[in-house]
Amino acid sequence: MVQVEAIKAYNDNYIWALQGSDNKEVVVVDPGLAEPVFAYLKEQGKTLAAILITHHHWDHTTGVEALKQAYPHITVYGPKNSPFTQVDVALGEDDTFSVLGCDFKVRTTPGHTLDHICYIGVGLVFCGDTLFSGGCGRLFEGSAEQMWQSMQVFRALDDNTQVYCTHEYTQANMQFAAASQPNNADVLAYQRQVEAKRAQDINTLPSTIGLEKRINPFLRADEIALSALPPQYRPQQDDAAGKFAALRAWKDNF
Numbered sequence: 001m002v003q004v005e006a007i008k009a010y011n012d013n014y015i016w017a018l019q020g021s022d023n024k025e026v027v028v029v030d031p032g033l034a035e036p037v038f039a040y041l042k043e044q045g046k047t048l049a050a051i052l053i054t055h056h057h058w059d060h061t062t063g064v065e066a067l068k069q070a071y072p073h074i075t076v077y078g079p080k081n082s083p084f085t086q087v088d089v090a091l092g093e094d095d096t097f098s099v100l101g102c103d104f105k106v107r108t109t110p111g112h113t114l115d116h117i118c119y120i121g122v123g124l125v126f127c128g129d130t131l132f133s134g135g136c137g138r139l140f141e142g143s144a145e146q147m148w149q150s151m152q153v154f155r156a157l158d159d160n161t162q163v164y165c166t167h168e169y170t171q172a173n174m175q176f177a178a179a180s181q182p183n184n185a186d187v188l189a190y191q192r193q194v195e196a197k198r199a200q201d202i203n204t205l206p207s208t209i210g211l212e213k214r215i216n217p218f219l220r221a222d223e224i225a226l227s228a229l230p231p232q233y234r235p236q237q238d239d240a241a242g243k244f245a246a247l248r249a250w251k252d253n254f
């Protein structure tokens with residue numbers, strides 16, 4: 001049985017800490033800072049076993065160097081063909097590996113960046129800045145078409161899969177989800193839950209794939225009514241990828 005805890009960093013990053021059944025070792029995902037990870041390990045009396053990196057951005061990788069210095073035996077897993085070069089095991093599509101007795105499979109999910117990968121296993125997905133609860137990452141390097149293809153990776157997962165993304169963006173995302181899906185009762189119900197949690201500074205993650213399939217406008221772009229889009233964002237191309245691109249452009253200015 002694995003347990004996942006959130007280590008907070010910066011304004012809204014979560015560094016996910018995965019613990020195996022032996023309860024001594026921890027694997028962290030996307031350590032954008034080392035200090036909060038050191039503090040967590042000290043407080044919990046645990047040691048670091050490995051690091052998983054989803055993509056090269058500084059707020060996901062800055063802690064790696066200091067953590068590797070303090071724990072030289074650890075393995076850093078990360079994407080192949082990445083500008084981030086402090087990776088020990090470079091991973092690509094469908095590669096598999098095991099940490100803390102948990103088997104993970106890698107899927108490439110370009111769009112936010114071209115090197116972005118996700119880690120899928122033991123009923124969880126660590127999806128970095130690709131899928132957020134109620135939203136998706138901005139297109140810094142890839143195309144809308146690529147990101148829409150990446151969304152299909154998540155749509156294919158079991159509904160019970162727990163979704164661990166890197167940022168607490170859910171509240172703002174749900175405002176957009178409500179604007180783009182005014183008749184979706186699941187969106188309005190979840191938005192109320194999220195507002196209540198955030199008012200008490202409670203973490204809204206993990207989400208689940210089943211929930212995201214019902215509420216996330218980017219995951220269900222093919223279901224969005226064209227009439228919900230403001231006229232200036234109505235797509236040229238009336239297909240799912242075209243609607244996805246239009247939603248992303250609208251959200252960028254929302």
Ligand SMILES: [Zn+2]
Pocket residue numbers: 055057112129
């Ligand atoms: Zn990023």
